[in-house]
Amino acid sequence: YKSNPLLLPIFSQRHYQHTDQDTGTQLVCDKCPAGTYVSIHCSPTSVRECSPCPKGTFTRGENGVQQCHRCRSPCPAGFIEKTPCTATQDRICTCPPNTFLSGDGAAVCKPHSLCPPGKRVKKQGSEKKDVVCKQCSEGTFSDLKSSATQCRNHTDCQVQGLVLLSPGTREKDNICGPLSTEPIISSIFPAPLAGPAQKGEGWEFCLIIFYLNLYRKRGHKDILFFLILI
Numbered sequence: 001y002k003s004n005p006l007l008l009p010i011f012s013q014r015h016y017q018h019t020d021q022d023t024g025t026q027l028v029c030d031k032c033p034a035g036t037y038v039s040i041h042c043s044p045t046s047v048r049e050c051s052p053c054p055k056g057t058f059t060r061g062e063n064g065v066q067q068c069h070r071c072r073s074p075c076p077a078g079f080i081e082k083t084p085c086t087a088t089q090d091r092i093c094t095c096p097p098n099t100f101l102s103g104d105g106a107a108v109c110k111p112h113s114l115c116p117p118g119k120r121v122k123k124q125g126s127e128k129k130d131v132v133c134k135q136c137s138e139g140t141f142s143d144l145k146s147s148a149t150q151c152r153n154h155t156d157c158q159v160q161g162l163v164l165l166s167p168g169t170r171e172k173d174n175i176c177g178p179l180s181t182e183p184i185i186s187s188i189f190p191a192p193l194a195g196p197a198q199k200g201e202g203w204e205f206c207l208i209i210f211y212l213n214l215y216r217k218r219g220h221k222d223i224l225f226f227l228i229l230i
Contacts, residue, residue, distance in 0.1 A: 013062075014030065014031055014062060015028045015029060015030060015031060015064075016028075016029055016031050016038075016063075016064025017029075018041045018042060018048075018064070020041075020043050020044060022043070023044060025044055027041075027042055027043070027044070029041060029042035029047075029048045029064065030042075030047075030048060031062040031063055031064050032048070032050035032059070032062065032063055032064070033050065033062055034059055034060055034061045034062065034063075034087075034088045035052060035053055035058070035059060035086075035087035035088045036050040036051060036052055036053060036059065036068075036087075037050065037051060037053060037059055037063065037065050037066060037067055037068045038050060038063075038064055038065060038066050039051035039066075052087060053068035053087045054068065056070065056071050056085060057069060057070050057071060057087075058071055058085065058086060058087055058088055058089055058090055059087075059088070060088060060089060060090075068087075069090070071085035071090050071091045072085070072090055072091045072092075072093070073091075074091070075091070075093035076093070076107065078095075078096075078108065078109050079093040079094065079095060079096075079109065080093070080094060080095070080096050081093060081094075082094040094127045095109035095127045096109060098111060098112050098125070098147070099111050099112065099127075100112060100125055100126060100127055100128055100129055100130050101127065101128050110130075112125035112130055112131045112147045113125075113130050113131045113133070113147065114131075114145040114146055114147050115131065115133035115142070115145065115146055115147065115149075116133070116145055117142055117143050117144060117145065117170075117171040117172075118135060118136055118141070118142060118169070118170035118171040119133040119134060119135050119136060119142060119151075119170075120133065120134055120135075120136055120140075120142055120149070120150045120151040121133060121134075121146070121147060121148060121149065121150065122134035124147075124148070125147060131147045135170065136151035136170040137151065139153060139154055140152060140153055140154065140170070141154060141168050141169060141170050141171060141172055141173055142170070142171070143171055143172055143173070151170075152173070154168040154173055154174045155168075155173050155174045155176060156174075157174055157176035160176060162176035162177055162178060162179075163176065163177055163178070163179055163180075164176060165177040
């Protein structure tokens with residue numbers, strides 16, 4: 001690559017200044033393009049020359065340097081190469097996905113934290129920062145450890161035609177169930193009679209069921225007779 005030197009004091013970002021060693025003249029030379037370096041400076045009678053960067057070295061942009069910059073060493077264990085070393089760019093190493101560079105001074109990649117149940121991800125982790133967690137808001141929950149999931153709304157039991165059996169928390173969902181279908185016996189007889197028949201009381205329980213059915217079909221007349229019997 002060759003260009004004519006400028007003897008006039010014209011200077012821009014595309015030029016660099018050089019003092020000719022033989023004459024002491026201040027010259028303005030064209031810079032070399034990215035991926036090359038100045039192998040020979042311009043003079044009052046000759047143009048500057050550029051040469052390609054040797055392997056393992058680079059120059060990012062137009063320049064007036066006399067040698068290319070050396071690329072960083074290969075990535076150490078536990079890191080991956082984000083960009084390779086080329087004639088126009090340096091090698092860049094980074095942490096693998098789902099890990100971040102520890103900020104404790106050690107060049108170690110650590111796994112992103114998992115937000116515990118009851119919390120959601122406020123900010124996703126990156127190659128340089130860990131995940132930031134935040135507590136689930138009222139009416140939402142998260143029952144998993146995760147570095148990605150958000151909190152979910154509690155199930156609306158009423159919309160599903162169910163009743164709320166157990167209210168949810170930030171760590172668990174609402175528990176819904178069908179509407180109560182307890183037999184009428186529980187509101188007429190004491191609890192022991194309404195429960196499962198105990199040993200030796202099977203005939204009494206069957207009798208109760210019989211008269212209950214009769215009660216439902218024929219009204220209150222026969223239930224008085226039944227109450228007298230028991």
